Amino acid sequence: MLNLDGQVALVTGAAGGIGNAVIRLLQQQGAVVAAVDLNPLDETLLIGSGVQRPVKSWICDVTKVEEVDRVCDKVRASLGPISILVNLAGGSGTRAAQTLSDTTDEIWEHVMSLNVTSVLRFCRAIAPSMSSAGYGRIINVSSTLRHGIYGAVGTLGARLPYITSKSALVGMTSQLAKDLGPFGITVNAVAPGLTLPGEEGAITKRFRALPQEAQDKLTGHIPAGRPADGNDIANAIAFLASPEAKYVSGQVLDISGGA
Numbered sequence: 133m134l135n136l137d138g139q140v141a142l143v144t145g146a147a148g149g150i151g152n153a154v155i156r157l158l159q160q161q162g163a164v165v166a167a168v169d170l171n172p173l174d175e176t177l178l179i180g181s182g183v184q185r186p187v188k189s190w191i192c193d194v195t196k197v198e199e200v201d202r203v204c205d206k207v208r209a210s211l212g213p214i215s216i217l218v219n220l221a222g223g224s225g226t227r228a229a230q231t232l233s234d235t236t237d238e239i240w241e242h243v244m245s246l247n248v249t250s251v252l253r254f255c256r257a258i259a260p261s262m263s264s265a266g267y268g269r270i271i272n273v274s275s276t277l278r279h280g281i282y283g284a285v286g287t288l289g290a291r292l293p294y295i296t297s298k299s300a301l302v303g304m305t306s307q308l309a310k311d312l313g314p315f316g317i318t319v320n321a322v323a324p325g326l327t328l329p330g331e332e333g334a335i336t337k338r339f340r341a342l343p344q345e346a347q348d349k350l351t352g353h354i355p356a357g358r359p360a361d362g363n364d365i366a367n368a369i370a371f372l373a374s375p376e377a378k379y380v381s382g383q384v385l386d387i388s389g390g391a
């Protein structure tokens with residue numbers, strides 16, 4: 133049992149597949165969760181996965197700085213000071229760009245804004261109050277794909293900006309850990325491998341739509357013999373969010389079943 137009693141945890145991308153698992157686990161460990169997403173939470177999925185009501189949720193486009201600042205103010209006013217920030221919102225965008233030539237500035241800037249600049253925006257809005265309190269936990273979500281991939285990956289949209297952005301998050305995590313460490317704030321990243329967080333998750337649907345051969349190719353190299361589920365990722369996030377992880381900072385934890 134991790135002691136998150138009464139701590140306010142702001143989770144972005146909370147309506148997504150991994151987000152549901154993170155909400156449930158942080159709640160079970162005693163945290164008060166502020167769920168933030170572009171889309172509304174699907175309460176039926178949350179209840180089905182064992183989350184107790186109420187989960188307070190806010191709609192926010194993390195690519196818009198004024199929306200980020202506004203939502204952070206609203207969460208603080210509603211729930212009190214935020215001591216845990218989980219930067220989970222992200223993805224490879226809605227427009228496919230498989231080659232360098234496909235990768236327009238517009239696609240690039242959107243994916244970077246979604247995956248990297250959004251983290252800057254939330255950290256900038258929340259870290260000062262964590263610093264004043266002398267305590268905070270920031271967890272960013274990178275990807276094992278940050279090392280680059282050879283060949284097409286059927287579940288990825290704009291792959292060059294996605295991979296670049298998830299790699300950039302690692303540098304950002306290292307520097308923020310150094311800058312914020314003296315104020316009692318730890319900053320870490322988790323890097324999931326292929327994660328299928330329930331049949332309703334967007335990525336699960338894209339994965340299941342692939343030909344069997346492509347699915348086998350994506351999972352065949354995983355020593356654990358299966359993709360991750362949402363709990364595999366949420367468990368690591370919850371540990372890094374806990375007081376017990378106080379001496380862990382600036383790290384990237386691959387959660388990839390040994391792949």
Ligand SMILES: NC(=O)c1ccc[n+]([C@@H]2O[C@H](COP(=O)([O-])OP(=O)(O)OC[C@H]3O[C@@H](n4cnc5c(N)ncnc54)[C@H](O)[C@@H]3O)[C@@H](O)[C@H]2O)c1
Nearest residue numbers: 145147148149150170193194220221222223275324326327
């Ligand atoms: N599922 C995987 O295999 C995998 C692997 C490595 C990393 N990741 C990362 O984990 C995170 C969560 O992934 P997931 O599998 O739950 O995906 P998901 O698509 O189910 O969830 C992403 C969530 O982000 C939200 N979002 C998208 N754009 C947004 C915006 N502009 N403002 C606010 N919210 C926005 C979506 O509404 C969605 O709820 C992402 O950052 C993803 O890159 C996932």
